[in-house]
Amino acid sequence: MAPTNVSDPRYFHKVVDCQWACPAHTNVPQYLRLIGQGRYDDSYLLNRESNVFPGILGRTCDRPCEPACRRGRIDEKPVAICRLKRVAADLRGDITDRLPKAPAQKNGKRIALVGAGPSSLTVANDLLPLGYDVTIYEKHNQPGGLMRVSIPSFRLPASVIDEECQYIIGMGATMKYNTPVTSMKALLNEGYDAIFVGSGAPHGKDLDIPGRHDTSSIHVGLDWLAGVHFGHIEHIEPRVLIIGVGNTAMDCCRTSRRLGATDVTVVARRSRAHFKASPWELDDAIEEGVHILENHAPTRFVVENGVLTGMEFERLQWTEDKSGRQSSTVVGTVIVPCDAVILAIGQDNAVPWIESDLGIEFAARHMPIVDKVTHQSSRPGVFFGGDAAWGPQNIIWAVEHGHQAAISIHLHCSGRALTDRPPTGMTLTSTKLGMGAWEYSNDYNPSPRAKMQHEELVKRFSDVSIEVELGYTPEQAAREVERCLNCDVQTKFTDALCIECDACIDICPTSCLTITPVRESEADLRRHLSAPALNTKQELFVSGPLTQTSRLMVKDEDVCLHCGLCADRCPTAAWDMQRFDLKLGYAGGLLAGAEQR
Amino acid sequence: MTSISKPPVRHPSAQKNQIGLTKADYEGGMSTLCAGCGHDSVTAALIQAFWELDLPPHRAAKMSGIGCSSKTTAYFMKQSHGFNSVHGRMPSVTTGANAANRDLTYIGISGDGDSLNIGFGQLAHAIRRNVNMLYVIENNGVYGLTKGQFSASADVGSKSRKGEVNEQTPIDPVLLALTLGATFVARSFSGDKTQLVPILKAGLSHHGFALIDVISPCVSFNDHEGSAKSYAYMRRHEVEVVETDFVPLRREIKVPETHEELTVVRMHDGSEVRLHATAPGYNPRSRDTAYRHVQACVRKGEVATGLLFIDESGREMHDMQRTVTTPLAQLPYDVLCPGSAVLDSLMERYR
Numbered sequence: 038m039a040p041t042n043v044s045d046p047r048y049f050h051k052v053v054d055c056q057w058a059c060p061a062h063t064n065v066p067q068y069l070r071l072i073g074q075g076r077y078d079d080s081y082l083l084n085r086e087s088n089v090f091p092g093i094l095g096r097t098c099d100r101p102c103e104p105a106c107r108r109g110r111i112d113e114k115p116v117a118i119c120r121l122k123r124v125a126a127d128l129r130g131d132i133t134d135r136l137p138k139a140p141a142q143k144n145g146k147r148i149a150l151v152g153a154g155p156s157s158l159t160v161a162n163d164l165l166p167l168g169y170d171v172t173i174y175e176k177h178n179q180p181g182g183l184m185r186v187s188i189p190s191f192r193l194p195a196s197v198i199d200e201e202c203q204y205i206i207g208m209g210a211t212m213k214y215n216t217p218v219t220s221m222k223a224l225l226n227e228g229y230d231a232i233f234v235g236s237g238a239p240h241g242k243d244l245d246i247p248g249r250h251d252t253s254s255i256h257v258g259l260d261w262l263a264g265v266h267f268g269h270i271e272h273i274e275p276r277v278l279i280i281g282v283g284n285t286a287m288d289c290c291r292t293s294r295r296l297g298a299t300d301v302t303v304v305a306r307r308s309r310a311h312f313k314a315s316p317w318e319l320d321d322a323i324e325e326g327v328h329i330l331e332n333h334a335p336t337r338f339v340v341e342n343g344v345l346t347g348m349e350f351e352r353l354q355w356t357e358d359k360s361g362r363q364s365s366t367v368v369g370t371v372i373v374p375c376d377a378v379i380l381a382i383g384q385d386n387a388v389p390w391i392e393s394d395l396g397i398e399f400a401a402r403h404m405p406i407v408d409k410v411t412h413q414s415s416r417p418g419v420f421f422g423g424d425a426a427w428g429p430q431n432i433i434w435a436v437e438h439g440h441q442a443a444i445s446i447h448l449h450c451s452g453r454a455l456t457d458r459p460p461t462g463m464t465l466t467s468t469k470l471g472m473g474a475w476e477y478s479n480d481y482n483p484s485p486r487a488k489m490q491h492e493e494l495v496k497r498f499s500d501v502s503i504e505v506e507l508g509y510t511p512e513q514a515a516r517e518v519e520r521c522l523n524c525d526v527q528t529k530f531t532d533a534l535c536i537e538c539d540a541c542i543d544i545c546p547t548s549c550l551t552i553t554p555v556r557e558s559e560a561d562l563r564r565h566l567s568a569p570a571l572n573t574k575q576e577l578f579v580s581g582p583l584t585q586t587s588r589l590m591v592k593d594e595d596v597c598l599h600c601g602l603c604a605d606r607c608p609t610a611a612w613d614m615q616r617f618d619l620k621l622g623y624a625g626g627l628l629a630g631a632e633q634r
Numbered sequence: 635m636t637s638i639s640k641p642p643v644r645h646p647s648a649q650k651n652q653i654g655l656t657k658a659d660y661e662g663g664m665s666t667l668c669a670g671c672g673h674d675s676v677t678a679a680l681i682q683a684f685w686e687l688d689l690p691p692h693r694a695a696k697m698s699g700i701g702c703s704s705k706t707t708a709y710f711m712k713q714s715h716g717f718n719s720v721h722g723r724m725p726s727v728t729t730g731a732n733a734a735n736r737d738l739t740y741i742g743i744s745g746d747g748d749s750l751n752i753g754f755g756q757l758a759h760a761i762r763r764n765v766n767m768l769y770v771i772e773n774n775g776v777y778g779l780t781k782g783q784f785s786a787s788a789d790v791g792s793k794s795r796k797g798e799v800n801e802q803t804p805i806d807p808v809l810l811a812l813t814l815g816a817t818f819v820a821r822s823f824s825g826d827k828t829q830l831v832p833i834l835k836a837g838l839s840h841h842g843f844a845l846i847d848v849i850s851p852c853v854s855f856n857d858h859e860g861s862a863k864s865y866a867y868m869r870r871h872e873v874e875v876v877e878t879d880f881v882p883l884r885r886e887i888k889v890p891e892t893h894e895e896l897t898v899v900r901m902h903d904g905s906e907v908r909l910h911a912t913a914p915g916y917n918p919r920s921r922d923t924a925y926r927h928v929q930a931c932v933r934k935g936e937v938a939t940g941l942l943f944i945d946e947s948g949r950e951m952h953d954m955q956r957t958v959t960t961p962l963a964q965l966p967y968d969v970l971c972p973g974s975a976v977l978d979s980l981m982e983r984y985r
Contacts, residue, residue: 111643473637481641536865538670538853539825543678544636546658548645568645585869598641605636608670608853 038555038562038589040581043529046463049617051576052594053524055118058105060437061087062621065102065118066525070477072125073518075511078132080125085136087621089159089205089436090184092197095123096506097188099284099315099431107522110572111547111596114486116521120506124514126197137166139208144168146450149229151218154182155432156423157235158205159439163624164446165208172229173210176217180206183237183424184432186263187285189292190502221391221419231418231446234405235439238424240387244280244380248338254345255338258289258381265292265501274376276300278348280335281381283313289379290327295501302328302373304335304348306365307355321505325494330373334365339372347374386425395419404428411455412442420445443624459622465615468526469604475614477526479601482519523599527617530590532580534611537588541603541612542567547596550603552588566593636664652688660684660691662712667702670857672824672850672865673772677709679827680741680770683834684711687882694739695731699724699753702779703745703772703850722753725760725769729951732765735961736952739838740767747777750786750805757807761814764842766950768834771807771845772824774852775863782855793860806932808942811845812925817948818844819924820878820941823868824851832880832907833941839880841902842950849937873931875913876940881906899944909941918944 041048051057055065064083071080084091098119106115146169150157153175161171179185180202184193206212218224224232241259249255254274256264258281264270277298279290282305290301303322305312308331312319323329333350340346349372353365388405391397396416398406405414407421414421422438424430445455468476490507497503509517542550548568556562559577563570570577570593580590604612640661648656660681665674684694694714698704700721707716715738719727728742749757749771760769775788784792787807788800811819818840822830830848837844849868851857857864862871883904897909897918909918917923924943931938952959962970 110646480638481643483642536670536853536857537825537869538672538851538865539675539678539827540670543674544640544665546641546643548648568647571647585866596643596645598643600638600641602636602638602640606665606669606674608668 038559038579040532041576041578043578046461046619048576048578049463049465049527050619052527052597053617053619054105054107055102056525056619058101059088060101060431060434061440062619063087063102064525064619066521066523067618068125069116069118069121069518069521070523072121073478073515075515077125077128078130078135081129082132082135084122084125087440088433089162089439090155090201090432091122092126092201093184093193094433095119095126096193096197097184098122098433101431101433107524107596108520111598112485112520117486117489117509117517120487120489120509121514121517124509124511127508128511133204136204137162137208139165140168142168143170146170146230147172147228148231148233148446148450149174149224149227150233150235151224152176152182152234152236152423152425153180153202153212154235154237154423154435155184156425156435156439156442157182157233158202159436160233160235160422160443160446161208161210162205163440163443165205165210167447167625169450171210172213173206174213174216174218176215178214180212182235183239186266187259187288189262189265189288191291191295191497191505192288194502194504219390221395221397225395230450231420233420233422233442233446234388234425235421235423235435236386236388236425238384238386238429240385241285241380242383242385244335244382246335246337248340251340252338252343252345254377256377256379258285258379259384261379262288262292265296270296272297274298276375277302277377277379278373278375279303279379279381281305281383282319282329283381283383284315284318285384286381287314287318287322289381290322291325292501293379294325294327295498298377300328301326302330302375304330304333304350304373306332306334306353308332321491324491325497333371336370338378345376345378347372348378384424384429386428388425408455410441410458411445412438413445413449413455418449440623444622447624459626461622462620464618464620465527465529466618468614468616469610473605475526475601477523477614477616478519479523479526479599479614481598481600482516484516484520486520487513487517525617526599526601526614528592528597528599528603529613529615530578530580530592531611531613532583532590534609535580535583535590536609536611537583537585538608540606540608544602544606546600546602547598549593549595549597551591552583553591554588562591563593566591568593570595639664651685653690655685655691657681657685659713660711662707662709665706665709667705668778668854670853671702672774672848672852673703673706674709675824675827676770676772676830676848676850677706679824679830679834681710682827682831683838686831687835687838689739689838693737694741695728697724697728697731697740697742697767699744699748701745701748701777702852703743704748706772707741707743722748722751722756724748725753725756725765728767729760729763729765732767732951733955733957733962735963736766736957736959737961740765741838742767742769744769744771746771746773746775746785746787746807750807754786754805758810758814761811761816761843761845763951764815764817764948764954766842766952767844768837768840769843769845770834771847772850773807773847773863774850774856775861776852776856778852778855782852787863789862792862793858795855795858797860806928807845807847808928808938809925812921812928812943816845816943817842817945818941819943820845821847821849821937821939823849823872823937823939825865825868826872826939829874829878829939832878835880835882836878836901836907836941836944839901839903839905839907840944841946842948868937871935871937872939873936874940875911875916875927875931875938876918876942877910877912878941879908879910881908899946901946907941907944909944918942921945
């Protein structure tokens with residue numbers, strides 16, 4: 038078996054499950070530690086390097102990091118990463134003088150960004166400091182895109198959006214508000230060096246079944262939320278049905294409760310296990326008295342004399358065949374009475390303003406053909422990102438698209454190949470301070486996940502913009518940070534130093550380590566360890582032959598607590614606890630890691 | 635020294651034994667020994683053996699004297715009885731404890747200094763009496779607690795860390811035990827748990843005194859070039875003479891298809907120890923061949939390991955003393971202490 042190549046940053050990166058799962062690869066453990074130390078400014082700035090909008094994402098992120106969190110594999114719940122992120126944003130001081138700045142001397146390149154949502158703003162954030170002249174076209178009168186228009190303000194206050202967008206715009210972006218782009222041809226004629234399309238997927242899907250056009254009480258979710266945002270819609274009828282169970286449906290049902298609806302039901306075709314909404318958003322909706330109706334497929338709207346009185350559904354029973362494929366049978370129909378219906382069954386991108394003769398090719402369903410790595414369309418110099426590229430995803434994905442597109446735009450404008458991307462690097466720094474002393478908190482904190490305080494229901498329903506989640510106190514945050522297992526503090530092994538005394542194996546609380554003779558295959562090896570390595574999604578570290586017996590040191594990364602006891606008990610420092618800092622490539626060259634902060 | 639306690643988290647596949655305990659339930663306090671000490675590996679092997687044998691911790695007594703080795707009883711089975719005695723006096727204290735309560739499992743942990751220097755006479759008599767106990771010598775050839783002077787088990791010609799050469803002949807606990815009539819004699823190496831754990835289990839099941847000499851390197855004072863008790867030396871010179879497999883009573887016994895000669899020893903509690911000698915003509919039931927072979931290995935500079943000699947037919951202390959089968963602690967007071975009238979009549983017999 039070949040020894041593990043730990044000089045490839047991917048190996049240690051994968052050990053940091055949260056950072057690996059995050060599309061933008063935010064350095065979660067390090068920013069959590071900074072929060073624990075009360076260094077909110079430093080934490081915020083480290084966070085901002087990769088995810089650009091810590092305050093916004095600390096409230097709205099879909100949190101791909103949390104299901105990945107190692108703590109979730111050894112404890113009931115993962116670390117409350119997202120809410121801690123918000124703590125850094127809430128408690129930070131004035132950090133404006135530490136933000137990147139645009140140089141006085143511009144580089145002479147002009148770029149246009151379509152839409153002022155998270156992906157475009159990220160492109161601007163990365164390119165303004167390099168001297169680009171950035172112009173952003175936005176159809177609304179404020180920046181933020183979906184973050185502002187589609188996410189209700191009781192989840193994300195406008196002030197947070199204003200502040201974080203301004204950090205970027207304030208570097209000198211030219212904002213063209215109330216300026217929807219109506220012709221790509223015209224935009225191309227403006228002579229920009231590159232164009233980035235980050236116009237999102239603002240088109241809510243409709244449900245064309247009988248009765249759809251016979252009443253005005255049926256709304257398309259995204260449009261309805263925008264109507265609420267702009268103040269065009271101020272109330273809704275008492276009995277509301279929401280069709281769909283994604284996060285937009287959750288926003289719609291909770292907003293309905295605030296606009297006067299008393300009886301709100303979310304209707305789903307499938308059972309709860311298949312809901313797209315984040316579990317916590319579903320919980321919040323249920324807390325607000327929203328009903329959930331599973332396994333119901335809509336068939337028609339019941340409209341009597343132009344008035345919506347209900348909706349007819351087929352009740353479905355789902356069965357699973359041997360291959361795991363699900364199929365449904367109709368077991369009856371039912372009419373659910375209601376006064377209004379909101380459709381939240383998905384969204385599409387909509388770029389009707391891109392003419393077909395510009396060399397920008399489209400695939401099925403009007404989706405542009407975009408390179409997965411470079412974000413470039415089939416026309417050089419035109420890039421896509423965010424929901425406009427491949428359909429609806431989370432904000433954090435849009436941010437990562439922005440970073441990657443910014444790299445491509447920078448390469449394009451410098452006349453270099455788009456494949457010439459900055460490499461990903463890493464640093465490993467020993468955290469050893471002395472005998473049994475490490476510069477990170479290696480003691481295991483058995484506390485359960487901290488609960489988030491919510492505003493009481495009566496107050497919540499009194500105003501659509503009262504924020505529901507109240508945030509953690511500094512004390513709660515510091516305690517929650519201690520639940521983090523510091524996965525970025527890596528167990529680094531040097532095989533030439535090992536004397537095979539077994540001390541590390543004897544002390545390891547979770548039986549991660551084994552010294553073993555060479556095995557034929559990894560599958561064979563996984564069965565013959567101190568504890569079987571059943572989670573094949575987690576890597577095995579395999580050392581080179583040890584000096585005394587030529588056996589191998591093997592570590593199963595799955596449930597390592599990073600407690601450092603192996604290194605504590607190692608007489609020769611063959612094991613060391615080293616802090617891993619991933620050096621991501623950005624448009625401005627290699628990003629300075631947390632080390633310099 | 636480690637500053638944190640061991641996290642209470644265990645691997646998700648951690649299993650419970652027949653009495654519902656996990657291996658963690660057999661652990662003790664955090665070790666304060668040097669990092670890499672062989673003794674910690676012996677502790678880990680003991681924990682494994684106790685767990686596999688379903689030993690109830692409250693039915694065991696951990697006995698020790700003074701020394702690095704004698705500290706290790708604090709690092710396993712924190713819920714059992716224990717006695718940390720005067721230097722070298724653990725055998726006598728255990729003899730007394732065993733005399734009073736024969737129902738407990740006695741686990742004596744000692745070192746080469748504690749057993750072969752200051753407590754040499756104590757050890758010899760515990761062997762003679764065949765006290766029913768497990769007696770582990772964590773043997774590293776030096777006085778670790780006083781910074782590495784040679785102990786009585788240091789080989790002639792081996793060098794101290796400072797370079798001094800030992801000129802006095804060593805005491806080999808295995809040869810000693812064979813000479814004194816011990817009924818269970820084994821040698822192993824802390825760095826070889828596959829060998830050590832079955833031997834410990836066999837020793838715990840043995841009826842009588844079970845001596846296990848475990849070469850357990852002192853990583854601070856005796857793990858250098860020139861040492862005959864270092865990890866590297868043991869890896870080069872260890873010769874496994876007898877392979878041991880312990881088969882507990884309740885496991886279905888299926889003798890594997892093999893052409894090799896197996897010696898099967900049925901233990902007092904019904905379990906079996908199966909021994910496979912790797913040296914030609916070696917018979918782990920013959921005290922003479924064991925003695926000859928171990929000595930021959932010593933002459934060649936080899937360290938013979940394995941369960942070298944076993945005799946399950948021997949009589950332990952209580953058998954020889956014909957003591958009452960009920961532990962003294964459980965005897966009714968009037969039986970234990972029948973009063974002055976009975977004493978007077980006893981005295982009358984000697985007038």
